[in-house]
Amino acid sequence: MVEFTGYDEGTPCWVDLMTPDLERAKHFYGELFGWQFNDSGEEFGHYNLAMKDGKVVAGLGPQPPGQPGPAVWVTYLWADDADAVAARVVKADGNVFMGPMDVPGAGRMALALDSTGAVFGVWQGREHRGSQLANEPGAFTWNENLNDDPARARSFYEQVYGYTYDAMPEWPGEYHLLKVKDEVRGGIGSKPAGLPPGTPNFWNTYFSVADTDEAAAVAARNGGSVAQAPFDTPVGRMAVILDASGTQFSLLAVPKA
Numbered sequence: 001m002v003e004f005t006g007y008d009e010g011t012p013c014w015v016d017l018m019t020p021d022l023e024r025a026k027h028f029y030g031e032l033f034g035w036q037f038n039d040s041g042e043e044f045g046h047y048n049l050a051m052k053d054g055k056v057v058a059g060l061g062p063q064p065p066g067q068p069g070p071a072v073w074v075t076y077l078w079a080d081d082a083d084a085v086a087a088r089v090v091k092a093d094g095n096v097f098m099g100p101m102d103v104p105g106a107g108r109m110a111l112a113l114d115s116t117g118a119v120f121g122v123w124q125g126r127e128h129r130g131s132q133l134a135n136e137p138g139a140f141t142w143n144e145n146l147n148d149d150p151a152r153a154r155s156f157y158e159q160v161y162g163y164t165y166d167a168m169p170e171w172p173g174e175y176h177l178l179k180v181k182d183e184v185r186g187g188i189g190s191k192p193a194g195l196p197p198g199t200p201n202f203w204n205t206y207f208s209v210a211d212t213d214e215a216a217a218v219a220a221r222n223g224g225s226v227a228q229a230p231f232d233t234p235v236g237r238m239a240v241i242l243d244a245s246g247t248q249f250s251l252l253a254v255p256k257a
Contacts, residue, residue, distance in 0.1 A: 001136060003055060006129050007078035009085075010161030010180045012143040013130030014076035014123050015205050016059030018067065021245050022046065024223065025060055028244040031222045032215060033138040033207065055132035057139040071247045074111070075143045075203040076121035077161065078130065082108040085122050085160060089114075092159040103128070115156040116149050118201040141208035141252055144187035147201040150174050153188050170234075194228075205249050212237040212253040219243070 007013040019025040026048065029035050035050040037060065047061040063071055079085040082100040089096055089112045099110035099122075106128035111121050123130060133139040147153045154176060157163045165176040165188070175189035191199065209215040212230040216239045220226055223244035230239040236254040243249070 001053070001133065003132050004130060004134055005132075006125060008180050008183075008185075009078055009080045010157075010163060011078050011185045012075050012140070013078040013125070014059070014121070015073050015131070015140050015143070016047075016061065016076070016121075017071060017073050017247060018061050018063040019071045019243075019245055019247065020063045022048070022060060022062045024244045028219070028222050028224060029058075029060065032218050032224075033209075035138065052133060052136075052138040055139075056128075057131050057133050071245060072119065072202060073205040073247065073249050074119060074121050075205060076109070076123040076130070079108075079122045079124045082110055082122050082124035086110045086112065088160045089122075092156050094156060094160070100124075114145070114153060114160075114201075116147050116153050116201045118145055118147065118153065118203055120145075120203055135208055135254075137208050137210045139208055140205055141254070142186065142206035142250075144189060144204050144206075145201070146189060146191045146204050148191055149201075150176070150188050150190050153201070154178075157188070206238070206252040207249060209251050209253050212239050212251050215239070215251050215253075216241065 026037055035052055037048040037050055040047045047059055049056050050058040086096045086100050093115040095113040096110050100108055102108050107126040108124040135141045145153050154165055163178045168175045173190040177184045178186045178188055216226050216230055219241045225242045227242050228240035230237055236252050239251045241249055
């Protein structure tokens with residue numbers, strides 16, 4: 001188990017969910033991933049830090065009343081300077097709709113829309129250095145921007161974070177691996193067929209599990225549903241899940257070496 005204490009700029013470093021039913025979500029994800037929760041209290045809107053094996057891996061909080069649109073898992077990209085990244089977002093035809101602002105005792109953040117309308121977070125870690133675990137069961141393992149204009153999305157993130165890309169011609173649809181300092185850190189691809197009409201462009205989060213079939217069954221038993229049954233891919237066995245409130249995410253079990 002490798003503990004992370006920081007990330008290179010542009011690397012997915014944190015995921016969180018503002019959900020319409022916090023207690024239901026805590027039960028669902030606790031059963032699915034073995035998470036325990038630390039409530040930050042009234043001052044921070046009862047934002048809960050999800051813990052796995054004593055390490056911080058994700059955030060859950062109550063969806064603010066009147067917040068438009070469905071609840072989504074938000075991917076945060078590390079920033080050495082959140083204000084500088086926010087300025088580049090605007091210059092690249094994105095929109096910063098929250099922040100940058102300080103989170104006392106944690107860091108500095110912003111929430112933004114890229115030039116195609118996909119929501120993402122910007123995180124400049126201070127005391128809170130992002131997820132302490134990644135690529136381990138119960139933590140996120142892959143983040144991808146799924147888009148109806150992936151070329152425009154690639155251009156946006158190249159301008160903001162300096163990403164470079166490798167095409168994956170063997171993958172269904174258009175898909176590129178995004179690279180930070182020549183290391184693969186995620187993907188940008190076309191939205192898959194079968195999404196509900198009008199689904200906005202979005203960042204999709206994959207959580208690592210030891211056994212995709214077993215995890216999908218646990219999700220279904222605890223009020224979720226399996227939107228796409230487990231299937232094999234060149235990188236591992238995947239499934240698409242809707243949690244107990246209908247929020248989508250993916251599971252991935254990577255074959256043992």
